[in-house]
Amino acid sequence: MDSVQVARAHIEESVPILEIRELSKSYSIAGGERPVLGGITLDVFSGEFVCIVGPSGAGKTTLLRCIAGLLAPSGGAVLLEGQPVNEPPAKLAVVFQDYSRSLMPWMSVTQNVALPLRSKGYGKREQATRSKDALAAVGLTAAATQYPWQLSGGMQQRVAIARALAYEPEALIMDEPFASVDAQTRSDLEDLILSVRDKLGVTVLLVTHDIDESVYLADRVIVISGSPTRVREEIVVDLPSPRDQVSTKLLPRFSELRAHVMTLIREDRAHRLSD
Amino acid sequence: MAFSSPVSRRRLGIRPIRPLYVVAEIAVPSGLVALWWVLSKSSTSLYFPPLSQILSSFHKVWLFHDFKADAVPSLENLALGYLAAAIIGIAVGVALGLVPLLSDAVAPALEFLRAIPGVALVPAALLLFGIGPEMKIALIAYGTIWPILLNTVDGIRGLDRVAGDVAASYRIRQRDRLFRIVLPAASPQIVAGMRTALSIGITIIIFSEMVGSTNGIGFQILSAQRNFAVPDMWAGIVLLGILGYLLNLAFRGFEYYLLRWHRGMRQIAGN
Amino acid sequence: MGINAVLTERQDATLTPPRRRRRRAPRSRGAHIGYRIIATAIALLLWQLAVVSGIASASAVASPTSIVRVAGPLLSSAQFGTALTDTIMSWAEGLFVSLLIAIPAGILLGTSDLAYRMSRFTIDFLRTIPPVALIPLALLLYGATPKMAFALIVFGSVWPLLLQSMYGVHQVDPAARDVARSYRLSRMDRARFIVLPSAAPFVATGIRLAATISLLLAVGSEIIGGAPGIGNAITLQNQAGNVPAMWVYIVVSAVLGVVANLALIGLERRVLKWHSAHRSADVA
Numbered sequence: 001m002d003s004v005q006v007a008r009a010h011i012e013e014s015v016p017i018l019e020i021r022e023l024s025k026s027y028s029i030a031g032g033e034r035p036v037l038g039g040i041t042l043d044v045f046s047g048e049f050v051c052i053v054g055p056s057g058a059g060k061t062t063l064l065r066c067i068a069g070l071l072a073p074s075g076g077a078v079l080l081e082g083q084p085v086n087e088p089p090a091k092l093a094v095v096f097q098d099y100s101r102s103l104m105p106w107m108s109v110t111q112n113v114a115l116p117l118r119s120k121g122y123g124k125r126e127q128a129t130r131s132k133d134a135l136a137a138v139g140l141t142a143a144a145t146q147y148p149w150q151l152s153g154g155m156q157q158r159v160a161i162a163r164a165l166a167y168e169p170e171a172l173i174m175d176e177p178f179a180s181v182d183a184q185t186r187s188d189l190e191d192l193i194l195s196v197r198d199k200l201g202v203t204v205l206l207v208t209h210d211i212d213e214s215v216y217l218a219d220r221v222i223v224i225s226g227s228p229t230r231v232r233e234e235i236v237v238d239l240p241s242p243r244d245q246v247s248t249k250l251l252p253r254f255s256e257l258r259a260h261v262m263t264l265i266r267e268d269r270a271h272r273l274s275d
Numbered sequence: 276m277a278f279s280s281p282v283s284r285r286r287l288g289i290r291p292i293r294p295l296y297v298v299a300e301i302a303v304p305s306g307l308v309a310l311w312w313v314l315s316k317s318s319t320s321l322y323f324p325p326l327s328q329i330l331s332s333f334h335k336v337w338l339f340h341d342f343k344a345d346a347v348p349s350l351e352n353l354a355l356g357y358l359a360a361a362i363i364g365i366a367v368g369v370a371l372g373l374v375p376l377l378s379d380a381v382a383p384a385l386e387f388l389r390a391i392p393g394v395a396l397v398p399a400a401l402l403l404f405g406i407g408p409e410m411k412i413a414l415i416a417y418g419t420i421w422p423i424l425l426n427t428v429d430g431i432r433g434l435d436r437v438a439g440d441v442a443a444s445y446r447i448r449q450r451d452r453l454f455r456i457v458l459p460a461a462s463p464q465i466v467a468g469m470r471t472a473l474s475i476g477i478t479i480i481i482f483s484e485m486v487g488s489t490n491g492i493g494f495q496i497l498s499a500q501r502n503f504a505v506p507d508m509w510a511g512i513v514l515l516g517i518l519g520y521l522l523n524l525a526f527r528g529f530e531y532y533l534l535r536w537h538r539g540m541r542q543i544a545g546n
Numbered sequence: 547m548g549i550n551a552v553l554t555e556r557q558d559a560t561l562t563p564p565r566r567r568r569r570r571a572p573r574s575r576g577a578h579i580g581y582r583i584i585a586t587a588i589a590l591l592l593w594q595l596a597v598v599s600g601i602a603s604a605s606a607v608a609s610p611t612s613i614v615r616v617a618g619p620l621l622s623s624a625q626f627g628t629a630l631t632d633t634i635m636s637w638a639e640g641l642f643v644s645l646l647i648a649i650p651a652g653i654l655l656g657t658s659d660l661a662y663r664m665s666r667f668t669i670d671f672l673r674t675i676p677p678v679a680l681i682p683l684a685l686l687l688y689g690a691t692p693k694m695a696f697a698l699i700v701f702g703s704v705w706p707l708l709l710q711s712m713y714g715v716h717q718v719d720p721a722a723r724d725v726a727r728s729y730r731l732s733r734m735d736r737a738r739f740i741v742l743p744s745a746a747p748f749v750a751t752g753i754r755l756a757a758t759i760s761l762l763l764a765v766g767s768e769i770i771g772g773a774p775g776i777g778n779a780i781t782l783q784n785q786a787g788n789v790p791a792m793w794v795y796i797v798v799s800a801v802l803g804v805v806a807n808l809a810l811i812g813l814e815r816r817v818l819k820w821h822s823a824h825r826s827a828d829v830a
């Protein structure tokens with residue numbers, strides 16, 4: 001088997017863990033309806049790393065909130081393991097873009113990571129163990145007793161990722177998680193999330209506006225168009241695994257995929273501007 | 276994967292203490308007191324007696340002769356009224372804050388009630404309760420509850436959207452949501468309300484003692500004035516200045532402890 | 547540290563209600579007003595019931611209906627007009643003079659780091675003296691006259707305004723200061739375009755605080771000192787046993803406070819519309 005097939009061996013092609021069917025969302029404003037999502041259909045398979053990439057605008061976050069059960073769609077459905085998502089499901093964990101607001105500043109790093117575990121019903125000792133393991137997985141064992149605001153941006157986002165991991169979800173949803181950190185930290189975090197996915201086998205759905213990031217991370221890139229947001233194209237990323245910031249990005253195939261995505265987005269932007 | 280080193284002292288906003296500034300901070304108040312002493316030394320004015328006289332009055336009256344009879348009741352009544360207002364204000368404020376429809380609807384009524392100057396209610400309170408501790412406690416409770424209640428509502432309603440998202444998406448149970456997310460997030464606002472309430476409370480206790488009371492610091496100052504015992508009057512004013520400052524200091528200590536995280540967070544953001 | 551004491555005050559800017567899981571259609575403005583009217587009506591009804599049933603003694607608390615009944619003739623009487631004018635005049639005069647003193651002094655003190663540090667403790671201490679404590683002194687010096695109220699108001703409202711102005715100037719964004727220096731702005735320009743606008747929101751809050759305090763002190767000195775005005779009218783009506791009339795005056799004093807606050811906020815919004823507190827709330 002070549003490296004691409006090896007890479008995709010762990011993905012169970014026949015089991016979509018997340019099914020999104022004709023998802024649409026409009027807001028009523030003075031004078032009618034403003035459609036934001038215009039009927040999105042896609043599947044995410046167990047163990048996959050899917051990146052949704054598109055131009056900056058209202059659509060991506062709205063889509064993510066609908067998938068995460070934080071927003072009720074106007075039409076269509078989201079199914080997690082066959083069950084309809086009407087409220088935030090227990091098997092989904094979200095990592096938000098703004099780490100400074102998603103972490104609670106009055107709690108230490110460990111307390112932040114353990115917060116959802118209390119509600120899950122774990123006892124104190126269980127919470128402590130799981131938090132410790134999660135922090136170790138993101139390399140933050142030394143920062144366990146510090147407060148989020150004492151840490152750098154990249155470290156804070158790691159805490160948020162640790163919290164999501166401790167929650168033991170089936171799927172991890174990430175909303176432009178690395179957009180607010182500097183480029184070098186971003187590379188570190190990208191590699192972190194890849195290694196987490198490889199070690200723990202969790203499914204990841206990541207939304208980003210960074211084309212390079214989407215191609216680097218994903219098994220599949222889903223390009224969405226501007227408003228109303230629709231799926232433009234699904235691109236299988238046949239790059240070898242494990243990915244590396246230097247060698248993978250040197251591959252000609254990387255440039256091709258990147259160019260392809262960039263072209264789609266440019267076309268879409270030109271198309272919208274000409275309207 | 277290496278992670279960045281922990282934050283340095285500088286980043287935590289601890290500025291080096293310059294000796295000049297410390298000296299300056301002490302110098303001005305001490306200088307002013309010394310100036311007062313010197314200027315009033317040979318004063319024959321009825322209204323502005325020498326500082327030495329004021330201090331000896333202070334010693335005679337407040338240390339500790341009248342302290343028990345006047346200062347303690349004042350402080351007790353203030354404490355009881357304030358505590359009642361804090362407990363009820365925060366509880367009701369939380370309830371209202373969690374139901375935005377309700378807090379929106381009662382907002383104008385509450386704002387109006389808050390706008391009634393506590394001093395304007397003293398005559399009515401006297402009619403209702405007569406002279407006695409109940410009148411003062413009730414009035415202080417009334418005057419101090421509004422900033423606490425309204426600030427609590429604001430604090431609860433103003434919960435960061437992302438924090439709310441986290442609570443929802445991680446399915447945090449209701450009790451934890453209230454006590455571990457909503458209330459801590461609102462605490463800076465609530466404490467600000469409590470601070471405003473403290474100064475209102477002090478104003479009301481002194482004022483109500485001047486209008487209708489047979490004891491209390493306010494009563495003591497006013498009756499000293501009526502009897503033209505001017506140094507005694509000044510001694511009472513000095514006591515109030517000191518007590519007011521100490522109460523503020525105590526509150527600041529409480530705030531310091533409760534909102535450590537908030538302070539740390541803002542210092543980092545400020546840098 | 548004590549500076550912060552006067553700063554954080556209840557914001558009147560638009561609140562962002564907690565995000566709901568289900569996004570409902572935004573409620574129309576009419577519905578909002580409707581709920582408020584209903585709630586206020588219920589509150590008035592409860593008040594009426596409390597007095598009528600005796601829970602709130604009618605010898606101290608007047609029911610809304612009796613207040614309205616008495617208000618008609620009272621509000622149009624000359625006696626009311628005089629009392630109202632007296633209070634407003636002493637309130638306005640005292641407040642105005644405090645502004646004249648406190649704002650320039652605060653700006654000067656805030657500009658120099660050394661001066662700021664030197665005066666901070668003293669001003670902080672003086673601020674915590676309850677102004678009502680000085681009522682007996684003011685009575686001694688001026689008797690039961692408008693002058694007494696004036697002196698008290700000025701003393702009481704100068705401190706928060708002074709502190710706010712000092713802090714406002716002191717906290718000018720270092721980045722803005724750097725811009726001024728690197729473009730070599732003159733001192734006048736720096737003051738006009740960087741320092742003053744930056745300090746303006748704090749000064750505005752200070753003015754609102756001072757307005758509330760000075761109203762309280764105006765009414766308070768009228769009640770104790772007998773200076774003419776609403777407070778004095780409250781005492782007189784109280785002594786005459788006209789409970790509803792007394793409550794009319796109490797309500798009027800509250801209305802004064804509300805009107806002044808709204809007016810100041812409106813003015814602040816217009817003058818400071820560039821400030822983030824008055825920009826429309828973020829739609830995340």
